[in-house]
Amino acid sequence: xxxxxxxxxxxxxxxxxxxxxxxxxxxxxxxxxxxxxxxxxxxxxxxxxxxxxxxxxxxxxxxxxxxxxxxxxxxxxxxxxxxxxxxxxxxxxxxxxxxxxxxxxxxxxxxxxxxxxxxxxxxxxxxxxxxxxxxxxxxxxxxxxxxxxxxxxxxxxxxxxxxxxxxxxxxxxxxxxxxxxxxxxxxxxxxxxxxxxxxxxxxxxxxxxxxxxxxxxxxxxxxxxxxxxxxxxxxxxxxxxxxxxxxxxxxxxxxxxxxxxxxxxxxxxxxxxxxxxxxxxxxxxxxx
Numbered sequence: 001x002x003x004x005x006x007x008x009x010x011x012x013x014x015x016x017x018x019x020x021x022x023x024x025x026x027x028x029x030x031x032x033x034x035x036x037x038x039x040x041x042x043x044x045x046x047x048x049x050x051x052x053x054x055x056x057x058x059x060x061x062x063x064x065x066x067x068x069x070x071x072x073x074x075x076x077x078x079x080x081x082x083x084x085x086x087x088x089x090x091x092x093x094x095x096x097x098x099x100x101x102x103x104x105x106x107x108x109x110x111x112x113x114x115x116x117x118x119x120x121x122x123x124x125x126x127x128x129x130x131x132x133x134x135x136x137x138x139x140x141x142x143x144x145x146x147x148x149x150x151x152x153x154x155x156x157x158x159x160x161x162x163x164x165x166x167x168x169x170x171x172x173x174x175x176x177x178x179x180x181x182x183x184x185x186x187x188x189x190x191x192x193x194x195x196x197x198x199x200x201x202x203x204x205x206x207x208x209x210x211x212x213x214x215x216x217x218x219x220x221x222x223x224x225x226x227x228x229x230x231x232x233x234x235x236x237x238x239x240x241x242x243x244x245x246x247x248x249x250x251x252x253x254x255x256x257x258x259x260x261x262x263x264x265x266x267x268x269x270x271x272x273x274x275x276x277x278x279x280x281x282x283x284x285x286x287x288x
Contacts, residue, residue, distance in 0.1 A: 039104070040095075040125050047121050048104035049095040053087025056158075056284050057131045059122065060094040063140030063164065065176070065239070066184045068097040079163070079263045082137050085273055090135070090280070095125055097141075101187040109199055114207035115217050119148045126156075135280055137161040140240060148217040150228050157228055159283035161276055164235035164263075167244030168212050175238060177208040215248060223251040231279040233258040233272055 036051040050070050060082045062072040073081045073094060083092045096103030098121050110117040122145065126134060135158050138146045143165025150157055169175065185200035207216070214220060230252050234245035242260070249255045256279060262272040 040128050042124055042128075045098065045107035045121060045124075046105060047095050047098065047107075047125055049093060049125055050083070051129075052083045052092045053090055055090045057126070057129075057134035058082070058086055058090040058092050058280070059126065059134055059136040060092055061122070061136065061138030061142030061145055062094060062097075063138075063142065064100070065141050065166070066097060066180055067100045067102060068141055069100050069103040070094045070096055071102065078139060079269050080273055086137075086277075086280070089277075093125070093129065093131075093134075095121070097121075099188055099192075101184060101191075109195060109203045111199070111202045111206055114203055115144065115148050116152070118145060119152055122149060123153060123156075132156060133158055133285070135159050135161075135284070137163065137276070138165075139163045140166050143167065143245075144215050144217045146230075147215050147223070150226055151218050151222060154226075154228060158285065159229045159231075159280060161231045161233070161279065162245070162248075163233040164237075164240040165215070165232065165245050165248070166239050167215050167241045167248075168208075169238070169241045169244070172238065173212040174209070177204050180204050180208075214244060220247075220251055223248050224253070226252050227254065229254040229256070229279075229283050231256045231258070231276065233262055233276075234260055235263070236261070 038049055040047040040049060048070070060073065062068045062070060063077045064072045072078060073083055083094055086092055096105040098105045098107045098118060099109065105121070107117070107121070113120075133156050136146055136149060138161070143162045146160045146162055150160065166176070181197075181201065181204060185197055185204070189195050189197055189200065215223075232245050232249045232255060234240070234242050234249070234257070236242035246257070249257045258272050258275055259268065262268050
């Protein structure tokens with residue numbers, strides 16, 4: 001469902017009142033051209049974020065599954081760092097995923113709203129930065145998150161880039177459930193006395209087993225009728241199935257696709273980044 005209440009608050013200017021009365025944002029900005037960082041708080045949720053550059057807003061979602069962190073953008077799981085590549089033209093914003101091990105964001109495990117709780121954080125952060133419309137670029141788990149953003153707030157997302165998006169393979173429906181039960185869950189429970197593996201199991205079951213097909217967050221019919229321009233850079237590893245990425249690209253009416261493979265040899269990565277630049281520039285609002 002479209003988050004119309006949030007949208008209305010932004011367009012009427014009421015967001016300023018909400019920022020003062022309820023959630024809080026603690027931010028520390030550097031000098032001109034330097035990164036800014038802060039902590040957005042809403043109730044029991046704390047989201048650590050960083051910004052770099054200026055211009056039209058670009059939300060960046062790191063890969064790494066449920067351990068998605070800002071630090072991961074400069075690590076081996078990220079073919080390139082969007083915060084570096086795009087800060088010259090865009091206001092780049094990235095955040096640690098709620099409850100990512102190694103990150104600084106935290107909050108409850110909302111069992112019945114596993115995907116939506118994270119989307120709440122993405123939209124909430126943009127709200128409290130005073131941002132209405134924006135573009136988004138995401139790796140890995142960023143793929144399902146982007147589709148959910150397009151479902152929840154289609155009037156706010158101008159264009160989206162899905163790099164090596166994750167998806168569900170028929171021959172390995174429990175791939176993400178098993179991996180997170182083995183790696184993410186135990187580490188989270190170690191540092192959170194309020195959580196148990198039983199809670200983690202319920203959360204992951206809702207996230208990856210309740211609707212284990214395609215891209216987890218939306219249906220093929222949704223993608224087929226999605227009006228937002230998307231650029232898909234497919235991968236071909238167990239967590240990022242090529243077939244799912246290409247099926248989404250074939251279904252989406254305004255989809256573009258990169259060369260494949262685009263990460264190997266590494267000399268191809270700058271070409272892919274160049275294509276992303278062209279795609280974002282083509283869909284950036286003229287007034288930005």
